Amino acid sequence: MNIKMEMEPGVPTYAALRDRLRAEILSGKLPAGARLTTASLVERFGVSQMPVREALQSLEGEGLIEIAPHKGAAVLPLDVSRVRNIYDLRGALEALLIRLAVPNLSNRAMAQAAALHDRMKAEVASGDPADLFSLNQQFHQLLYRHAENTEAFNIYNRYASLLGTLRETYGFSKARANQMMDEHQEILDALRAQDERRLVTIIEHHCDGAKLDMLALMQDDKQHVHPSLRDNA
Amino acid sequence: MNIKMEMEPGVPTYAALRDRLRAEILSGKLPAGARLTTASLVERFGVSQMPVREALQSLEGEGLIEIAPHKGAAVLPLDVSRVRNIYDLRGALEALLIRLAVPNLSNRAMAQAAALHDRMKAEVASGDPADLFSLNQQFHQLLYRHAENTEAFNIYNRYASLLGTLRETYGFSKARANQMMDEHQEILDALRAQDERRLVTIIEHHCDGAKLDMLALMQDDKQHVHPSLRDNA
DNA sequence: AAGTGGTCTAGACCACCTT
DNA sequence: AGGTGGTCTAGACCACTTA
Numbered sequence: 001m002n003i004k005m006e007m008e009p010g011v012p013t014y015a016a017l018r019d020r021l022r023a024e025i026l027s028g029k030l031p032a033g034a035r036l037t038t039a040s041l042v043e044r045f046g047v048s049q050m051p052v053r054e055a056l057q058s059l060e061g062e063g064l065i066e067i068a069p070h071k072g073a074a075v076l077p078l079d080v081s082r083v084r085n086i087y088d089l090r091g092a093l094e095a096l097l098i099r100l101a102v103p104n105l106s107n108r109a110m111a112q113a114a115a116l117h118d119r120m121k122a123e124v125a126s127g128d129p130a131d132l133f134s135l136n137q138q139f140h141q142l143l144y145r146h147a148e149n150t151e152a153f154n155i156y157n158r159y160a161s162l163l164g165t166l167r168e169t170y171g172f173s174k175a176r177a178n179q180m181m182d183e184h185q186e187i188l189d190a191l192r193a194q195d196e197r198r199l200v201t202i203i204e205h206h207c208d209g210a211k212l213d214m215l216a217l218m219q220d221d222k223q224h225v226h227p228s229l230r231d232n233a
Numbered sequence: 234m235n236i237k238m239e240m241e242p243g244v245p246t247y248a249a250l251r252d253r254l255r256a257e258i259l260s261g262k263l264p265a266g267a268r269l270t271t272a273s274l275v276e277r278f279g280v281s282q283m284p285v286r287e288a289l290q291s292l293e294g295e296g297l298i299e300i301a302p303h304k305g306a307a308v309l310p311l312d313v314s315r316v317r318n319i320y321d322l323r324g325a326l327e328a329l330l331i332r333l334a335v336p337n338l339s340n341r342a343m344a345q346a347a348a349l350h351d352r353m354k355a356e357v358a359s360g361d362p363a364d365l366f367s368l369n370q371q372f373h374q375l376l377y378r379h380a381e382n383t384e385a386f387n388i389y390n391r392y393a394s395l396l397g398t399l400r401e402t403y404g405f406s407k408a409r410a411n412q413m414m415d416e417h418q419e420i421l422d423a424l425r426a427q428d429e430r431r432l433v434t435i436i437e438h439h440c441d442g443a444k445l446d447m448l449a450l451m452q453d454d455k456q457h458v459h460p461s462l463r464d465n466a
Numbered sequence: 467a468a469g470t471g472g473t474c475t476a477g478a479c480c481a482c483c484t485t
Numbered sequence: 486a487g488g489t490g491g492t493c494t495a496g497a498c499c500a501c502t503t504a
Contacts, residue, residue: 009301010480010482012481012491012493013492013493014492014493014494019383024271025279030473034499036468037471038470038472039471041471044491047493047494048475048493048494048495049472049494050283050473050492050494050496051491051493053439053472054474054492057290061294063384068499069471069501070470070472070500070502071470071471071501072470072471074480082384085381085382085383085385086384088329088333088382088385089326089329089382089384089385089388091329092325092326092328093322093325094330094386095325096321096322096324096325097357100321132480148318149318149321149322151315151322152321152322152325153318153323153394154496159384227482243499243500243501245472245473245474246473246474247473247474270490271487271490271491272489272490273488280474280475281474281475281476281490282475282476282492283473283474283475283492284474284475285475286474286491286492302482302490302491303481303482303483303490303491304482304483304489304490305490307487455486
């Protein structure tokens with residue numbers, strides 16, 4: 001099997017490989033603990049060692065696999081304790097970013113945020129929140145971009161997209177979606193009032209809510225089987 | 234010139250190259266904006282393209298250079314605004330880590346932290362704080378390790394070591410060293426009392442103090458010349 | 467001492483930016 | 486179209502782990 005048969009031109013082999021492996025990990029096809037040896041990947045995808053190595057290093061940077069020197073790569077578990085860690089990390093970053101953003105937010109940015117909020121409310125009310133996940137990401141990114149702290153913003157984005165993929169798998173609980181809307185409204189109000197202290201309190205509460213909802217969804221998954229592999233999936 | 238002539242066995246070429254380039258960037262020999270073309274590095278160090286590419290990617294991951302697709306790599310400025318960003322980021326991480334660490338700290342860990350604190354006080358009192366920088370790093374790492382949040386801890390370490398290198402260049406101001414000792418004492422007291430709220434307040438103040446001291450040292454450097462290149466260096 | 471994993475070279479080729 | 490930068494291959498060699 002040669003991965004290049006199905007490659008669009010312009011996409012480097014290592015990127016195609018990375019995306020492919022990432023999808024397999026997040027879908028559960030490659031479960032936690034699965035070993036990824038260079039040799040097997042070289043054979044499986046019909047490429048040489050270098051692009052395989054680069055793809056693996058990239059996935060290690062994303063936190064999806066772990067490369068132990070002279071032992072090879074293995075898929076990391078995305079279990080409850082790691083998910084909690086990542087939510088805590090993201091929460092700390094969000095508290096910083098929103099605080100730094102306050103003085104930089106323009107009226108135009110505020111209007112855009114309010115517009116996104118309205119679209120989300122409409123979706124939740126309609127009972128079909130198909131884009132809720134994407135809109136929510138846009139909402140937070142829009143605000144945090146104004147913090148003008150590239151370092152923190154980049155790290156936030158890396159982990160937000162990891163958690164985003166989890167969300168796409170598990171979805172939002174109905175209660176959480178409603179609560180989210182209320183909290184977004186509070187965030188917008190506090191931003192207008194430029195009330196930093198309240199803002200940090202709200203954001204921390206917002207992040208904790210997201211964390212607890214996700215952890216509950218994961219715990220409820222009593223069969224300990226990845227959602228994509230369940231019968232009703 | 235071949236870098237391998239001066240390489241200890243067991244150290245891969247890309248690692249030697251990475252370390253060498255990092256040192257040149259941080260020492261100011263490669264100033265902000267300097268372009269690092271693969272071709273010139275291949276020629277200069279007598280190696281092939283692959284290790285050069287890996288070294289550059291690694292430095293990009295550390296935030297020292299920027300690789301623009303099809304335009305090549307360039308040294309990023311480590312200027313006042315970026316340093317401020319990184320201090321803010323590190324501060325947010327420290328607040329999180331200390332909060333998470335509180336319930337996990339053992340008596341043994343507390344004793345070790347207190348011992349490090351005593352050694353630092355002795356150094357500052359003696360007027361020759363040669364190891365202050367390293368002891369300070371050990372002090373904070375010891376505490377934050379107990380947060381048991383690998384993700385946050387790793388990112389903290391990455392940026393702490395970058396700022397550490399800056400500190401090695403600029404040193405501590407005398408006033409800052411004394412203030413640091415007082416703040417460490419407060420941290421130890423609050424840890425013993427398991428007073429989370431106070432702890433976060435102190436840590437934030439501690440990080441802000443470090444940031445302001447460093448920014449002042451950088452601003453004072455009126456000639457806008459890297460310290461290592463000054464006459465009196 | 468195998469066996470596995472990690473890295474390097476040399477040359478070729480492809481993709482994108484600049485004229 | 487030319488130049489630069491980016492990537493791939495194939496094969497070789499080195500280093501570490503395991504038995």
